[in-house]
Amino acid sequence: MLIRPLNHPVDLPDLIILFDRCVLHDGRPSLSEHKYASLLAEPMCGDGFVAREDGDLIGYVHLLESKRPGTYELEVMVHPVQRGRPEEPLLRAAIERVRDYGGETVVAWVYLAGGEQPLEKLGFSLQRTLHQMRVPLPTPNPAIAGLELRAFTAGDEEAMLYVNNRAFEGHLEAGNWGLEDLRARQAYDWYDPDGIRMLWSGDELVAFCWTKQHPGRLGEIYLIAVDPDLRGRGFGRTAALEGLRHLHLRGSTEGMLYVDGANNRARQLYQGLGFVWHHSDLAFGLQL
Numbered sequence: 069m070l071i072r073p074l075n076h077p078v079d080l081p082d083l084i085i086l087f088d089r090c091v092l093h094d095g096r097p098s099l100s101e102h103k104y105a106s107l108l109a110e111p112m113c114g115d116g117f118v119a120r121e122d123g124d125l126i127g128y129v130h131l132l133e134s135k136r137p138g139t140y141e142l143e144v145m146v147h148p149v150q151r152g153r154p155e156e157p158l159l160r161a162a163i164e165r166v167r168d169y170g171g172e173t174v175v176a177w178v179y180l181a182g183g184e185q186p187l188e189k190l191g192f193s194l195q196r197t198l199h200q201m202r203v204p205l206p207t208p209n210p211a212i213a214g215l216e217l218r219a220f221t222a223g224d225e226e227a228m229l230y231v232n233n234r235a236f237e238g239h240l241e242a243g244n245w246g247l248e249d250l251r252a253r254q255a256y257d258w259y260d261p262d263g264i265r266m267l268w269s270g271d272e273l274v275a276f277c278w279t280k281q282h283p284g285r286l287g288e289i290y291l292i293a294v295d296p297d298l299r300g301r302g303f304g305r306t307a308a309l310e311g312l313r314h315l316h317l318r319g320s321t322e323g324m325l326y327v328d329g330a331n332n333r334a335r336q337l338y339q340g341l342g343f344v345w346h347h348s349d350l351a352f353g354l355q356l
């Protein structure tokens with residue numbers, strides 16, 4: 069087995085085939101949307117190592133610097149019939165690369181059963197559990213009284229980032245966004261400005277709920293935030309119900325979202341709306 073740094077133009081066609089092969093086998097992607105988009109970007113963002121055997125691509129690790137200084141995130145994708153073999157050497161190569169960068173922390177996401185084994189062997193420990201929750205649609209309509217509801221329009225970026233970055237302060241994926249982070253997500257093919265439901269009090273943004281319509285009947289609350297000065301007044305509930313109303317209007321019969329196991333406030337909110345646990349993804353961390 070050969071482990072070597074990614075050669076983007078050479079390896080990309082095989083990586084796309086491997087990605088599709090894994091989706092077909094597992095029923096879900098091995099790389100998160102954000103990581104896969106960063107791999108496909110021209111020029112690509114981040115870094116990676118491939119595992120090849122007799123020329124065939126059997127595994128890949130993608131490495132991306134997070135918005136938290138010194139922290140790098142990685143995800144491993146391995147051909148279904150080769151699982152258990154290339155993970156460890158790929159992880160070792162990625163960890164060495166983070167050391168070379170002077171990084172302090174590596175966070176590895178696990179989406180499949182058994183994915184934690186090579187990580188634990190290398191000293192990683194479980195740090196976060198991300199629960200996917202689902203709810204049948206429709207849910208009750210939101211009570212918007214006293215607020216103005218409208219969809220995202222050009223010019224709302226600053227207000228949205230202001231609320232987002234205060235609401236998600238210190239958060240690994242959703243915190244510390246710049247305009248480029250917003251723009252990168254707005255470039256996804258599913259993006260629809262109408263899907264960002266915003267609640268305003270005058271020209272002050274109170275809360276927003278960014279929805280994402282998946283192919284089929286699933287609709288996601290992709291990002292939801294309330295101005296932290298206005299927490300606990302029911303605006304989160306209103307924003308979530310508005311997002312779910314919008315998703316149902318567009319054809320979704322099931323609502324879905326991801327919530328951090330430690331985010332009690334959000335979990336309480338979602339349980340109160342009828343969301344139930346569907347599955348969990350795990351994040352393992354290693355201090356260098």
Ligand SMILES: CC(C)(COP(=O)(O)OP(=O)(O)OC[C@H]1O[C@@H](n2cnc3c(N)ncnc32)[C@H](O)[C@@H]1OP(=O)(O)O)[C@@H](O)C(=O)NCCC(=O)NCCS
Binds near residue numbers: 302305306326328333
């Ligand atoms: C999570 C968040 C959207 C909730 O919005 P909010 O306006 O504070 O919540 P609400 O006032 O609408 O309360 C909704 C429910 O949460 C519960 N809740 C409110 N404050 C709480 C607290 N401190 N701890 C536990 N539960 C709490 C309430 O019981 C309420 O349930 P109810 O409607 O049955 O009374 C908001 O706090 C936020 O933006 N947090 C930071 C970003 C974030 O975590 N987003 C979610 C990612 S999945």
